Structure formats: structure tokens, C-alpha cells
Amino acid sequence: MLLKDVSLSAIVAGFVAVLVGFASSVAIVFQAAAATGAGSDIMASWLLALGIGMAVTCIGLSWYYKAPVITAWSTPGAALLAGSLQGLSLAEATGVFIFTAALGLIIGLTGMFERLTRLIPLPLASAMLAGILLQFGFAIFSAMQSELLLVGIMCLSYLLAKAVSPRYAILLVLLSGVITVMFSGTLDLSHITLTLASPVWVTPEFSMAAMLGVGLPLLIVTMASQNIPGVAVLRASGYSTPVSPLITSTSLSTLLLAPFGAFSINLAAITAAICSGAEAHPAAEKRYIAGIAAGVFYLFFGLAGATVVALFAAFPMAMVAALAGLALISTIAANIHSCTQDPGYREAAVITLLVTASGVSFFGIASAFWGLIAGIATVLIQQLPNKASR
Structure with missing residues (x-):
């Protein structure tokens, strides 16, 4: 049955989904790892763990449900980690991954996914995410100060690609950056060799401040910006795959692989559309x-994690920063639109965005948590007159 269903178009779709996913956000994953002081061996281990987790879940879930179930790492989650892990050790970061995965597993096993996602208003979740991602948008233009030609060409490529072929915009931006660096004569690839990544175990440490300030926002961001849209893509394509087993499977794979660097494995949204369409x-x-093909390619990319890390290290930091920022522009725009669309939540959402973007920290707990608390407090205070008049 499996061999009879194999088609070149499906294999190509799986490859493109993985390539777009890696090219558009691997730089953000590296920034998240670097925030903990991780070296190249740890970064390679992160890619290996994520690659294995995504491979197993893509292949297993797609095969079992006969639907293109595409999983991915959480790009917004990686962005949150890049901005929130400073000052935390690698062991504490690993504790955060395990804590978040355990909560996700409980949500999946108990079938609480839909109920919990309604507890936090979408405008506030969107505002928190927008506040986290703003720094990546700013980094594009900060990088332009040091590498005007390089970043300028990447920005122009982004705008042209969005007009002509939006799906592959970041892939084309990466290509334009690579070509520009190669022609500038500053790229040295002589020391890069094809080597397999090795898993590196990190014994976790559990910090209450880190779990509240980073772990809870990571869970909310992953559920709101990855799993909910991921389910929507499947439903829009006509697949009635049950949600709870998907959440359970991705959370369990994250939990098992977290000590090796799997910070979040979840349903894909954008790349899932590539595999679920005609x-x-x-x-x-x-x-x-x-979905099965995507899993196989995820495994290959994960095994080549050491080479991917070395390759990106050879490029200027300005290029990596610009690539990460441009990859997130659409997400920033969508979340700003979402957080200001409902007049009833607009002011609370803006407060959430501002507090989160400020980077303020109390009691060692990161700003994403306080942004959400500030927004919820604003909503509750604004609702007091309505409750009093009843």
C-alpha cells in the first residue's frame, strides 16, 4: 500500500517543506542556543535532537493517520528563548524544556487543549509574541549599519520574492545573502567538512523563576502560534485527525529528547500547507x-547538524541576524494585526506588547510572563465597571 501511494510530487513537497523550515529559522535556533553560552557541539546536538524528534513524529503520525501530519520546531518559541535565556545556564534551559514538554503532555493526555487555549485571549497571546519578536525586526536594521550592501540586497530580495513567490521568499533571501558574501570574497568554506552530529546530554536544573518566566510563555506561544494553526491547516485540507494524540505525541518526543536540546516539537503550520495541498x-x-518524506529529510538534516552549524558560523553575523529578522516579519505583522483587531482587548494587548518588548525582569522572571500578567490585569480592571453594574 505504501509503495503504491508513493509519488514524486509528494516527495518533493516533503523536501521543500523541510528545506524552507530549516532555511527560514535555523538561524533563530542558533541564537537561542547561543543565549545560554552553548558551543558548536551543543548547537549540533540541538539540531540532531530536533531532527530525530520531528522525523519520528512526521513518519509515525503521517503513516498511522494516513494524513500529512507535519511537525516542526517552534520558530516563535526559539525566538522567545533567544530573548529570554540570557543569564540562564544550559542546565536551567534544559529544565525549562522538560517543564514545558511535561505540561504539553498533560494537556494532550487529558484532552484539555481546546479548553486551555480559550483561557488566554488570543489578542494577549499575539501581543506577547509580537513583543518578543520585535527585537528580531530591529536587528535587521542594526545589522544594516555594519553591512549595508549585504543586508540591503537581502531586504530587496525579500520584497521582490514576497511579490513574486511568497512561499519561497526566505529561501531566496538566504540564496541572495550567500551569493553576495561569496562575491565579496569574505566567505571561507575550506574548514567545513561533512560530519555527523553527536548527541550531548545536559543534566537539567529546575529553576522556578525560569519555568515561570520562560517555560509558561514558551508553552503559550507554542500552543497559540504553532499547534492551533497546525490543526487549522489539517482541518482546512479536509483531514479530521484527532488533536489530542498529536499534542501528546509531539510533547512526549520533546520530553524524551529535551536533555539533548529538543526545546519544542509541535505541529507545523506554514510548511504543513506545502504538504497538505494539491x-x-x-x-x-x-x-x-x-509527511513521511518530510520525516526522512528531517532525519538527514538532523544528522548533518554539525555541518549546518559550521556552515552558518562561516557567514557574517549581520547576515544571520538579517535572515532571522526577515523570516519573522510576516509573523510580527500577523500578530500585531491580531492583537489590535478587537477593540475590547486593544489597550490590554498594547500594554502586553510594551511590557514584553521592554525586557523588564522582576524576581528573575522574564518579561514575556510579566507582559501577559499586565495584559490580563488590564482586562480584569477594565471589566470591573461592567460587573459592578450587574
């Missing part, structure tokens, strides 16, 4: 092959 296969019941 481009993957005209017959919807045969598109699950794209």
Missing part, C-alpha cells in the same frame, strides 16, 4: 507520503 498530490488520501 501540489503534493491531487488525491488527498495519498498526501500522507509527503
Whole structure:
């Protein structure tokens, strides 16, 4: 049955989904790892753990449910970590990953996914995410000060690609950056060799401040910006795959691989659309092959994690910063729109955004947590007159 369903279009869709996912956000993952002081061996271990986790979940879930279930790391989650892990040790960061994965597993096993996502208003969750991501947008233009030509070409490529081929915009931005650096004569790839990544175990340490300030926001961001849209993509494509087993499977894989660097494995949204549409296969019941193919390519990319780390280290920091920022522009825009769309939550959402973006920290707890608390407090205070008049 499996061999009869295999098609070139589905395999290509799986490859493109993985390539776009890696190219658009691997730089953000590196920044998250670097925030803990991780070296190249730890970064390679992160990619290996994430690659294995995504491979197993993509292949297993797609095969079992006969649907293109595409998983990914949380790009917004990686951005949150890059901005929130400063001052934390690698062991404390690992404790955060385990804490978040354990909560996700409980949510999956108990079927609480939909109920919990309604507890925090979407405008506040969007505002928190926008506040986290703003610094990456700022970094594009900070990088332009030191590398005007390079970043300028990447920005121009982004705008042109968004107009012509939005799906592959970041892939084209990466290509334009690589070509520019190569022509400048500053790129030295002579020391890069094809080597397999090795897993590096990190014994976790559990800090209450880190779990509240980083772990809870990571859970909220992952659920709101990855799992909910991921389910929506499946539903829009006509797949009625049950949600709870998907959340349980991705959370369990994160929990098992967290000591090696898997910070968040969850449902994919944007790349899932590549595998669940008619481009993957005209017959919807045969598109699950794209999910299996994506899993195989995830495994290859994960095993090559050491080479990927060395390759990105060879490029200027300005290019990496610009690539990460440009990859997040659409997400920043969507979340700013979402957080200001509802007049009833607009003021609370703006306060959430401002507190989060400020980077303020109390009791060692990061600003994302306080932004959410400030927004919820604002909503409750604004609702007092309505309650008093009843």
C-alpha cells in the first residue's frame, strides 16, 4: 500500500517543506542556543535532537493517520528563548524544556487543549509574541549599519520574492545573502567538512523563576502560534485527525529528547500547507507520503547538524541576524494585526506588547510572563465597571 501511494510530487513537497523550515529559522535556533553560552557541539546536538524528534513524529503520525501530519520546531518559541535565556545556564534551559514538554503532555493526555487555549485571549497571546519578536525586526536594521550592501540586497530580495513567490521568499533571501558574501570574497568554506552530529546530554536544573518566566510563555506561544494553526491547516485540507494524540505525541518526543536540546516539537503550520495541498498530490488520501518524506529529510538534516552549524558560523553575523529578522516579519505583522483587531482587548494587548518588548525582569522572571500578567490585569480592571453594574 505504501509503495503504491508513493509519488514524486509528494516527495518533493516533503523536501521543500523541510528545506524552507530549516532555511527560514535555523538561524533563530542558533541564537537561542547561543543565549545560554552553548558551543558548536551543543548547537549540533540541538539540531540532531530536533531532527530525530520531528522525523519520528512526521513518519509515525503521517503513516498511522494516513494524513500529512507535519511537525516542526517552534520558530516563535526559539525566538522567545533567544530573548529570554540570557543569564540562564544550559542546565536551567534544559529544565525549562522538560517543564514545558511535561505540561504539553498533560494537556494532550487529558484532552484539555481546546479548553486551555480559550483561557488566554488570543489578542494577549499575539501581543506577547509580537513583543518578543520585535527585537528580531530591529536587528535587521542594526545589522544594516555594519553591512549595508549585504543586508540591503537581502531586504530587496525579500520584497521582490514576497511579490513574486511568497512561499519561497526566505529561501531566496538566504540564496541572495550567500551569493553576495561569496562575491565579496569574505566567505571561507575550506574548514567545513561533512560530519555527523553527536548527541550531548545536559543534566537539567529546575529553576522556578525560569519555568515561570520562560517555560509558561514558551508553552503559550507554542500552543497559540504553532499547534492551533497546525490543526487549522489539517482541518482546512479536509483531514479530521484527532488533536489530542498529536499534542501528546509531539510533547512526549520533546520530553524524551529535551536533555539533548529538543526545546519544542509541535505541529507545523506554514510548511504543513506545502504538504497538505494539491501540489503534493491531487488525491488527498495519498498526501500522507509527503509527511513521511518530510520525516526522512528531517532525519538527514538532523544528522548533518554539525555541518549546518559550521556552515552558518562561516557567514557574517549581520547576515544571520538579517535572515532571522526577515523570516519573522510576516509573523510580527500577523500578530500585531491580531492583537489590535478587537477593540475590547486593544489597550490590554498594547500594554502586553510594551511590557514584553521592554525586557523588564522582576524576581528573575522574564518579561514575556510579566507582559501577559499586565495584559490580563488590564482586562480584569477594565471589566470591573461592567460587573459592578450587574
